[in-house]
Amino acid sequence: MAKIDVDTLISARWIAPVDIDRDAILEGYSIAIKGDRIEDICPTNEASAKFNAKETLDLPEHVIIPGLINAHGHAAMSLLRGFADDLPLKPWLEEHIWPAEGKHVSAPFVRDGTELAIAEMLLGGTTCFSDMYFFPEAAIEAVEQSGMRAQICIPIMDFPTPWASTPEEYLAKGESMLQQLSNHNRIGLALGPHAPYTVGDETFTRLVDLADKYQRPIQVHLHETDEEVASSLASLKVRPTERLESLGVLTHTTQCVHMTQIDETDMNILKRTGAHVVHCPESNMKLASGICPTATLLAADINTCIGTDGCASNNDLNMLGEMRTAALLGKVSAGDPAVLGAHTLLKMATLNGAKALGIDDIAGSLTIGKRADIAAIALDDLQFSPIYDPVAHLLYTDCAHKVSHVWVDGKMVVRERQLLTLDAAAIHARAKQWQATINQASQINE
Numbered sequence: 001m002a003k004i005d006v007d008t009l010i011s012a013r014w015i016a017p018v019d020i021d022r023d024a025i026l027e028g029y030s031i032a033i034k035g036d037r038i039e040d041i042c043p044t045n046e047a048s049a050k051f052n053a054k055e056t057l058d059l060p061e062h063v064i065i066p067g068l069i070n071a072h073g074h075a076a077m078s079l080l081r082g083f084a085d086d087l088p089l090k091p092w093l094e095e096h097i098w099p100a101e102g103k104h105v106s107a108p109f110v111r112d113g114t115e116l117a118i119a120e121m122l123l124g125g126t127t128c129f130s131d132m133y134f135f136p137e138a139a140i141e142a143v144e145q146s147g148m149r150a151q152i153c154i155p156i157m158d159f160p161t162p163w164a165s166t167p168e169e170y171l172a173k174g175e176s177m178l179q180q181l182s183n184h185n186r187i188g189l190a191l192g193p194h195a196p197y198t199v200g201d202e203t204f205t206r207l208v209d210l211a212d213k214y215q216r217p218i219q220v221h222l223h224e225t226d227e228e229v230a231s232s233l234a235s236l237k238v239r240p241t242e243r244l245e246s247l248g249v250l251t252h253t254t255q256c257v258h259m260t261q262i263d264e265t266d267m268n269i270l271k272r273t274g275a276h277v278v279h280c281p282e283s284n285m286k287l288a289s290g291i292c293p294t295a296t297l298l299a300a301d302i303n304t305c306i307g308t309d310g311c312a313s314n315n316d317l318n319m320l321g322e323m324r325t326a327a328l329l330g331k332v333s334a335g336d337p338a339v340l341g342a343h344t345l346l347k348m349a350t351l352n353g354a355k356a357l358g359i360d361d362i363a364g365s366l367t368i369g370k371r372a373d374i375a376a377i378a379l380d381d382l383q384f385s386p387i388y389d390p391v392a393h394l395l396y397t398d399c400a401h402k403v404s405h406v407w408v409d410g411k412m413v414v415r416e417r418q419l420l421t422l423d424a425a426a427i428h429a430r431a432k433q434w435q436a437t438i439n440q441a442s443q444i445n446e
């Protein structure tokens with residue numbers, strides 16, 4: 001029988017496909033990549049007879065997983081890592097972050113900060129991220145350069161920032177981007193209203209019209225703190241979820257980020273709208289915002305995925321670490337160690353993320369015909385020994401620095417822990433320059 005030509009053939013000790021059988025682990029299998037897609041997944045002892053590969057890679061002590069999907073963040077805020085720590089959300093934003101953004105955020109800031117974030121994410125096994133930040137055109141340039149997959153949310157607020165002065169300007173810039181960037185292979189646009197407390201009803205109504213017209217998802221910070229819910233109840237007599245449902249915001253592949261405050265009304269709203277929840281445990285813990293009841297959401301079949309949030313409230317973009325935090329926090333808050341096991345977390349950080357972003361037809365699992373977004377992790381150190389379940393090690397043992405190879409859309413972007421599409425030294429140098437600029441501005445103000 002004639003061999004099939006493929007681009008890459010990866011043989012690994014374990015593969016966790018996260019598709020049909022959630023807990024399945026294939027041992028001694030290979031993945032064949034052709035172009036941007038997974039051509040086949042078959043036993044390694046059949047693969048060499050079946051395929052003629054341009055490149056063959058043997059990963060004997062590795063586990064291969066679908067690339068991780070970081071479903072919420074503000075990538076360029078990597079340049080504000082450690083800028084204002086140990087504060088609650090309101091003073092953190094109002095007294096520190098927003099003033100700094102007003103002074104420093106520009107297209108070059110976003111380009112450099114997004115590259116820094118992408119470098120960190122790729123090296124941690126993340127192949128797709130959602131971004132909500134100013135100057136999204138600059139974030140797109142960084143994504144293009146890196147080869148990563150992304151949902152870029154058009155930021156929308158009712159107050160002026162360095163990117164736009166009025167709601168009309170945010171929406172006009174957003175619509176122009178929607179017209180220019182449709183059908184990109186790796187980048188999808190979404191509408192990103194910041195939060196119920198920074199966006200008025202009229203702006204929400206207008207952005208819902210845009211989401212309808214261009215068939216794009218919506219991502220919004222929602223029920224991040226109890227104060228957000230209390231102030232909405234005090235001034236408007238409704239919970240933010242009720243307000244957003246009545247404005248039609250929640251039925252557009254809508255991703256509700258945080259959701260630390262959930263009562264029965266909210267559960268019913270999430271159920272009937274089909275909205276998705278993005279859980280950002282480390283940001284919620286660091287700002288002491290609250291705890292998203294993930295075990296309850298999953299039990300109610302509400303699609304729940306994982307995000308890191310920005311580096312100024314986390315302070316890293318390590319999805320394997322975030323998954324561990326989500327598992328541990330979920331167990332202790334539910335008072336039940338049986339909930340949120342390793343395989344559940346791997347699914348939340350892959351397939352559930354793809355569902356939330358509306359890309360589960362092409363990403364989120366290792367499935368024949370889907371795009372080849374893949375991460376390989378080397379379980380070759382003594383702290384991984386013995387190995388009863390490699391997925392358990394991904395969650396409960398520190399593996400983030402053991403991500404060895406990463407592919408996005410069939411293209412290798414990390415090889416043996418080296419970035420292939422980005423210049424790590426230049427990114428590092430530019431981050432240091434930004435720190436000097438930001439430090440200097442803070443000293444002048446003292």
Ligand SMILES: CSC[C@H]1O[C@@H](n2cnc3c(O)ncnc32)[C@H](O)[C@@H]1O
Binds near residue numbers: 074093133155195221
């Ligand atoms: C509209 S661009 C994004 C905007 O959101 C700010 N931000 C970062 N993290 C959070 C968070 O946890 N809750 C609310 N807002 C956040 C960021 O600084 C930008 O101003």
Ligand SMILES: [Zn+2]
Binds near residue numbers: 072073074221309
């Ligand atoms: Zn956020």
